[in-house]
Amino acid sequence: MTSGDGERIDPSEVERWFHQFGGPLRSFLLGVTSDPEAVDEAFQATFTRAMEAGHTARTETLKGWLFRVAYNEAMLAGRKRQLRDRSLKRLAERPRTETATPEELASLDESIRGVRELIEELPVEQQAVVRKRIYEDKTFKVIAEELDAPLGTVLTRMRSALAKLHRRLAERDEVDER
Amino acid sequence: MTLTHDNPADDFGDADWLAFAYVAGELAETELTAWEARLAEGDVEACEAVARTVELVGVVAESGRVDAVVATAAGESNAAGGLRSVVVAAAAVCLSLVIGLSLQTSDPVRVAGPDADMLLSTWADGVGGEVAETDAEVMEPELVVPDWMIAAVALPAGMDGEDDE
Numbered sequence: 001m002t003s004g005d006g007e008r009i010d011p012s013e014v015e016r017w018f019h020q021f022g023g024p025l026r027s028f029l030l031g032v033t034s035d036p037e038a039v040d041e042a043f044q045a046t047f048t049r050a051m052e053a054g055h056t057a058r059t060e061t062l063k064g065w066l067f068r069v070a071y072n073e074a075m076l077a078g079r080k081r082q083l084r085d086r087s088l089k090r091l092a093e094r095p096r097t098e099t100a101t102p103e104e105l106a107s108l109d110e111s112i113r114g115v116r117e118l119i120e121e122l123p124v125e126q127q128a129v130v131r132k133r134i135y136e137d138k139t140f141k142v143i144a145e146e147l148d149a150p151l152g153t154v155l156t157r158m159r160s161a162l163a164k165l166h167r168r169l170a171e172r173d174e175v176d177e178r
Numbered sequence: 179m180t181l182t183h184d185n186p187a188d189d190f191g192d193a194d195w196l197a198f199a200y201v202a203g204e205l206a207e208t209e210l211t212a213w214e215a216r217l218a219e220g221d222v223e224a225c226e227a228v229a230r231t232v233e234l235v236g237v238v239a240e241s242g243r244v245d246a247v248v249a250t251a252a253g254e255s256n257a258a259g260g261l262r263s264v265v266v267a268a269a270a271v272c273l274s275l276v277i278g279l280s281l282q283t284s285d286p287v288r289v290a291g292p293d294a295d296m297l298l299s300t301w302a303d304g305v306g307g308e309v310a311e312t313d314a315e316v317m318e319p320e321l322v323v324p325d326w327m328i329a330a331v332a333l334p335a336g337m338d339g340e341d342d343e
Contacts, residue, residue, distance in 0.1 A: 027229035031201045032217065061220075068220030088202050088235055108237070116241035133202070134235060135242040140204060162198060163190030165234055 009054040017054070018047060021063060025070050032074040038081050042073040049073065088137050111169060118168050119161075126161040129154055197227035201235065 025046060029039040049069050050057075057065040119127060125147075132143045140158070144151040199205045200213050216224040 024226060024229040027232040028225050031197070031228035031232040034201070064220035064222045064225070066220075067222065067225035068218065071217050071220070071225070088239070108240075111237050112241045115237050119238070119241065130238065131242070134238050158198075159190060159195055162194070162234065165238060166190050166194060166230070169230075169234055169237065 009051065011051065014047060014050050014054055017050060017062070017066065021066055025066060028067060029070055029074050032071060033078050035078070035081060038074065038077040041080075042070060042077040045073040045077070046070040088134055114168055115165055118165060122161050122164065123157075126157045129157045130161045130165075133158060191227075193223050193227040194230065197224065197231040198235075201228065201231050 022043075026039060026043055029042050029046075030036065033039055033042065046066065046069050050066065053069075119130060122130065128147065129143055132138045132146070133140065138146070140151060140154050144154045147154065196205070196209070196213055200210070205213060213224065217228065
């Protein structure tokens with residue numbers, strides 16, 4: 001992965017990584033930091049680091065290497081910003097990616113429609129948990145109290161609902177890849 | 179990801195579930211430590227699960243936001259429609275009061291001149307009817323129209339309450 005001098009990586013290789021892994025890395029960073037500004041900082045730092053030390057990464061473990069670098073940069077950015085606790089609400093408030101192409105936005109809109117339909121098709125009990133946990137950002141403990149249901153039952157409902165939603169998004173990704 | 183299982187939870191692995199609990203801030207301290215150690219090591223399964231969870235939460239939240247926007251827009255439309263109705267009704271009541279007081283006063287009634295607003299003329303013809311017409315013929319008075327009344331009857335076309343439904 002070097003540019004020929006044995007010390008530095010070919011910038012075009014890093015650019016390829018950016019296109020190949022940029023999306024998942026950005027989402028990963030958002031999951032770690034819950035802070036869009038910290039994401040931007042860590043994301044940029046990750047690829048700066050890739051330019052500096054990418055030649056040390058092995059092809060077969062490249063993705064893990066990038067995730068590891070990204071995590072470390074997220075921790076640095078997080079410490080600098082003294083990030084607050086994680087919150088689904090803060091994740092949910094993030095704007096749509098500015099770099100998305102019209103095709104990606106169309107695909108996203110289709111996913112949103114599909115997910116909304118799927119949520120409406122979920123059993124009412126699962127819908128209630130999804131709405132309370134993701135839309136209202138209530139903890140599972142609070143939801144269990146509100147629904148007067150055992151915590152384990154609430155967790156099972158959420159997991160089952162997430163599995164269906166997860167599958168729907170995976171199907172979309174498969175279609176997109178074709 | 180396998181899609182052949184009947185139980186939806188079967189194709190939602192522990193990594194995905196832990197990732198959801200992680201981004202939701204629901205992991206217990208010991209679980210959190212272990213999970214973050216995996217992330218710090220660049221465990222691809224764990225890291226990719228976090229990325230997938232963020233995407234999933236984003237899409238689900240966005241779908242909820244669309245619902246909320248639609249509901250809010252409908253609410254605002256109803257509220258705006260109600261406000262428009264109230265404004266139009268208030269204007270009508272005020273017009274009636276002004277005309278009523280004008281007709282009862284001993285001062286000469288000033289009726290709209292030839293350059294008066296067409297709508298006000300129409301209204302005067304329909305409401306004040308015979309009295310106004312008779313007085314106008316005899317006394318040729320001029321109707322003084324308050325500014326607020328002009329503003330009320332000159333509401334923009336979009337605020338005429340027709341789209342209340």
